Amino acid sequence: MSTSITITRPDDWHLHLRDGAMLQAVLPETARDFARAIIMPNLVPPVVTGAQAAAYRDRIMAALPDGMTFEPLMTLYLTEDTDPADVAAAYQSGLCASVKLYPAGATTNSASGVTDFDKVRPVLEKMAEIGMPLCVHGEVTDPAVDIFDREAVFIDRVLDPVRRATPGLRVVMEHITTANGVDYVKSNAADLGATITTHHLIINRNHILVGGIKPHYYCLPVAKREEHRLALRAAATSGDARFFLGTDSAPHVDPAKECGCGCAGCFTATNTMPLLAHVFEEENALDKLEGFASLNGPAFYGLPVNSGSLTLTKSDSATEFPAKITSGDGPVTVFDPGFPVFWRVTP
Numbered sequence: 201m202s203t204s205i206t207i208t209r210p211d212d213w214h215l216h217l218r219d220g221a222m223l224q225a226v227l228p229e230t231a232r233d234f235a236r237a238i239i240m241p242n243l244v245p246p247v248v249t250g251a252q253a254a255a256y257r258d259r260i261m262a263a264l265p266d267g268m269t270f271e272p273l274m275t276l277y278l279t280e281d282t283d284p285a286d287v288a289a290a291y292q293s294g295l296c297a298s299v300k301l302y303p304a305g306a307t308t309n310s311a312s313g314v315t316d317f318d319k320v321r322p323v324l325e326k327m328a329e330i331g332m333p334l335c336v337h338g339e340v341t342d343p344a345v346d347i348f349d350r351e352a353v354f355i356d357r358v359l360d361p362v363r364r365a366t367p368g369l370r371v372v373m374e375h376i377t378t379a380n381g382v383d384y385v386k387s388n389a390a391d392l393g394a395t396i397t398t399h400h401l402i403i404n405r406n407h408i409l410v411g412g413i414k415p416h417y418y419c420l421p422v423a424k425r426e427e428h429r430l431a432l433r434a435a436a437t438s439g440d441a442r443f444f445l446g447t448d449s450a451p452h453v454d455p456a457k458e459c460g461c462g463c464a465g466c467f468t469a470t471n472t473m474p475l476l477a478h479v480f481e482e483e484n485a486l487d488k489l490e491g492f493a494s495l496n497g498p499a500f501y502g503l504p505v506n507s508g509s510l511t512l513t514k515s516d517s518a519t520e521f522p523a524k525i526t527s528g529d530g531p532v533t534v535f536d537p538g539f540p541v542f543w544r545v546t547p
């Protein structure tokens with residue numbers, strides 16, 4: 201027996217494609233199922249100017265295999281030297297969809313991020329004026345703050361003050377991992393949204409640490425307690441349009457994760473849609489999957505909904521996802537949910 205659902209073709213509102221050989225390997229994994237994605241700018245060096253974003257966009261389009269369609273929505277990495285006029289031009293030309301704020305040192309390749317928020321005030325004010333969204337990696341970097349509390353503390357110490365100081369600024373809290381993040385979004389107006397990853401709907405911190413350390417479950421913000429995972433599931437499946445899919449699929453080659461100081465990031469591009477169908481079915485909310493993956497994101501960004509569709513089918517035999525994909529830089533492990541999944545994307 202098989203069941204299937206067909207939804208509007210989804211988008212990924214938070215994606216790492218990297219560059220060079222890695223870009224070549226991971227881009228088809230996303231383009232197979234997704235029409236568009238917000239492309240994170242944390243390359244080395246980061247994508248800071250409109251000209252750099254245009255060049256990166258060209259490299260992405262050159263890496264797209266023949267016969268696939270995909271639209272990269274570029275972002276600019278906010279630094280203390282970012283020029284408000286350059287940001288506005290990149291947005292108004294349609295090249296860039298948002299600006300990305302990384303607190304300096306918060307995550308992978310964030311060394312050029314922001315330390316002094318007063319220095320970026322003119323950029324944020326310009327963005328509020330033109331309606332350009334700010335995507336935020338919401339963790340404080342204060343070494344005195346416990347890593348499991350960094351998101352909650354960021355909301356109080358940074359995010360709320362920045363939003364109050366910049367009325368009209370549209371903000372996406374990226375990859376929220378806590379009930380605090382969910383509650384903060386819900387207690388605000390429609391100018392605040394949040395992305396939720398596939399893996400944070402599936403793992404809690406036990407999955408990383410119990411029975412041996414699992415480097416492929418380590419990402420930032422790090423997965424939290426079970427009660428937080430349940431809050432994320434409730435938000436994602438609620439139908440509240442302020443919550444939408446951002447996979448944060450973040451490939452690192454295996455040697456960079458399976459070592460004494462492993463990189464943060466889970467690679468979920470390959471199997472995200474079947475995993476989401478599994479999660480939404482568990483929550484008796486398959487009817488909310490289209491909103492989460494295909495409708496709420498475009499509504500927040502003020503973009504049209506995709507015209508194509510995607511069909512997911514559930515059968516009696518478990519779907520065999522590849523354990524790894526191969527890149528010119530080395531193997532990349534595909535996120536393993538740790539349970540059988542019976543959904544697959546119908547080719």
Ligand SMILES: NC(=O)N[C@@H](CC(=O)O)C(=O)O
Nearest residue numbers: 216307308419420450464465
């Ligand atoms: N999420 C992660 O754990 N890693 C991301 C960076 C990020 O999104 O914070 C990466 O670029 O590898």
Ligand SMILES: [Zn+2]
Nearest residue numbers: 307337420421
């Ligand atoms: Zn991040």
Ligand SMILES: [Zn+2]
Nearest residue numbers: 216240448450
């Ligand atoms: Zn990310």
